[in-house]
Amino acid sequence: MQFKTSYLLLVFGLLLLVSCQDYDEFQNDPNRTTQANPGLLLTNIEVSTLNSIDxxxxxxxxxxxxxxxxEDSQYYGWDRASFGFYNTLRQVKKMEEEAVNFQNQNFTAIARFFEAFIYEQITRQFGDIPQSEAMLAESGNFQPVYDPQEQVYLRIFELLEEANSLLEVTGPAINGDVVFNNDLLKWKKFINSFHLRVLMSLSVREDDPNLNLPSRFNTIYSNAGVYPIMESTDDNAFYxxxxxxxxxxxxxxxxxxxxxxxxxxxxxxxxxxxxxxxxxxxxxxxxxxxxxxxxxxxxxxxxxxxxxxxxxxxxxxxxxxxxxxxxxxxxxxxxxxxxxxxxxxxxxxxxxxxxxxxxxxxxxxxxxxxxxxxxxxxxxxxxxxxxxxxxxxxxxxxxxxxxxxxxxxxxxxxxxxxxxxxxxxxxxxxxxxxxxxxxINEEGVPKRWMYPFSEINQNVDNLQQAIQRQFPLGDNVNAVMWSIQN
Structure with a gap:
């Protein structure tokens, strides 16, 4: 009987020891990697985001x-578009996280560029969009506010400035690059040339003191040492x-x-x-x-x-x-x-x-x-x-x-x-x-796309605030967004 009691106490002690271990230890397979090389993400981001044959x-x-x-696109009969680019933005954010894990600042720079690129694609379609709270789902925010389009563009400028300053031409190599094959100088030229494209896309607002477009543009154009831009067709961004x-x-x-x-x-x-x-x-x-x-x-x-x-x-x-x-x-x-x-x-x-x-x-x-x-x-x-x-x-x-x-x-x-x-x-x-x-559209060429149905179902209060702020007559394809208002 004493032997049985000692045995049971031993088994109980071992079970107690095991139960005190961190539960997460049992979730991590030591034979599987918990990190992804950012280059594995970059290829898909480049191909999906920079696809220009449409x-x-x-x-x-x-x-x-x-x-x-x-075709609605030919006869201007479209109405709504999707927020599909946000799915790619999640991959960009993941690439940026892995860039930190791999201690590769150049991946961080390119992530900032793609963040700017994607936000510009989305805001040009709709107007005001979720930005400051757009990537907070993991922290429980499933209903992000809509940022005014002017603020969206100011953040795009910041991201492009960060991308240019972070990118080190003589710094660590990047893999998975099907656009420039790790030519970091060409990447820098692409980032700044794209910045000029964004600035010019807002030419209707050239007198806006917050944007300060002519000065921003000339700063990039006049400072090739800090802001190199494309110099020949050899610098074209393509795959x-x-x-x-x-x-x-x-x-x-x-x-x-x-x-x-x-x-x-x-x-x-x-x-x-x-x-x-x-x-x-x-x-x-x-x-x-x-x-x-x-x-x-x-x-x-x-x-x-x-x-x-x-x-x-x-x-x-x-x-x-x-x-x-x-x-x-x-x-x-x-x-x-x-x-x-x-x-x-x-x-x-x-x-x-x-x-x-x-x-x-x-x-x-x-x-x-x-x-x-x-x-x-x-x-x-x-x-x-x-x-x-x-x-x-x-x-x-x-x-x-x-x-x-x-x-x-x-x-x-x-x-x-x-x-x-x-x-x-x-x-x-x-x-x-x-x-x-x-x-199809009675007013000819549409000015925008209407917001996606998914926002009506999932984020209607913030959506309605954004519509009322921008378009007094409601969400429609002929409404004129801030960026092209005279």
Whole structure:
């Protein structure tokens, strides 16, 4: 009996000892890592965030027309969008946490950049958005307040300043980088060039003393040692496609692309008027053309983006309408996915000079932007010189803003995402035709997207406050957000 009692006491003691151990010790598998290399997150963040090939954007921006469906993006019939970018922002925050664990400040810098990039994407769609309380779900805040758009942009400026100052060109390497392959100087140029894009996107508010846009812009432009920016097309921000890696161009072997999408008429007619050789790289001759001379501008035509679907189908049946160049579906590496390029930067600088934000001549940047865009298509240098020599192309101060934005629009064909649409919303250039009889929105080109249904279900009080603060007539696509109010 004494032996049994001693045995039971021993077993009880062992159980008590085990029960006193931290419960978390039993949750951690010693054979599994509890940390993730930030490079594993970076690749997906880059590919998902910087994807700039968007057919909806191309239709809304009057580059392409769909002849199979009545697309909301083409006929401006959209209403709500989602807050999907916040999911990517969670990955960015996780990458920033892991950057601290790995003691790699350059990952922290890039995380700050992507945070700024994503917030800009979201606020341009809606207006006021959750920002200061957006990433506090882990602490129990599932109903974040909406920050006024001006405060959102001021925070974006701060994030971009932090990204530039934190990034050490000679510092620790980053892995998983499919954009610049660990070229940290190119990253720094990208960050600051993007900063200039954001500043110019707010040009309507150039007199706002809180934003101080001209001064901010000139500070970056005039201090290359602190704020390096893109210097050539070699600095373009893009990622490549390849059949070997299985990451192929999105339209590759998709025959429906060349049968469903036709170049938009006003876009094609402009290229023909300008004798623009880029047309031959973008499009195929229409069905009425002669096979004898595919490089004749007479062989190309477009369909009107604002015309009813049946009217465009009838014109297509009669032989009108140039489809996309066959290379887009036949070549797995047809083009790179260009997010922000040297051409765009030059047009931004040209506009800044035109607006007297920087002490420079707009015509030099205007020409450099055209040359960089031609280089993107590998256009022969003699053809480029001939193009620039045309009086209709020569920069004129009186029409300078329209010329800059029109050339910028051409340079952004099937790249740069929604930038050409937002440029038109901001400046009115180039003009988007809405008189064809098929436009769904009674007021023409919408100014924004309505807030997502998920916010009505989950965060309605804060949502309603934001709507009332911005839009007295309610949440609708024609409401004018703060950033584009005159």
């Amino acid at each position: 057919l909806n954007a191309s239709m809304a921006s009057r580059h392409l027309v769909n002849v199979n469906l009545v 490549s496609y390849s059949e070997e890696t299985g990451n192929v161009y999105p339209f590759w072997r998709n025959a429906s692309i060349t049968t469903s999408y036709i170049l938009e008429e006003t876009f094609v007619e402009r290229l023909k008027t300008f004798s623009d050789p880029r047309l031959f790289e973008m499009a195929s001759p229409d069905s009425n053309s002669s096979d004898d001379d595919p490089l004749s501008f007479d062989s190309y035509s477009g369909l009107l983006g604002s015309a009813p679907l049946n009217a465009n189908v009838a014109r297509l049946t009669s032989g009108e309408g140039s489809s996309l160049n066959s290379r887009y579906v036949e070549d797995a590496e047809a083009e790179v996915n260009l997010s922000l390029g040297f051409a765009e930067l030059n047009f931004i600088l040209a506009e800044a000079a035109h607006r007297n934000w920087i002490p420079a001549d707009a015509d030099g940047f205007y020409e450099a932007g055209i040359r960089a865009s031609m280089d993107y298509y590998d256009i022969d240098a003699n053809l480029v010189d001939n193009y620039l020599a045309q009086p209709i192309i020569t920069y004129q101060t009186s029409t300078g803003l329209e010329q800059i934005l029109t050339q910028k629009h051409t340079a952004m064909f099937l790249n740069s995402g929604w930038e050409p649409f937002y440029d038109n919303r901001r400046t009115g250039f180039p003009e988007f035709n809405v008189d064809g009889g098929g436009i």
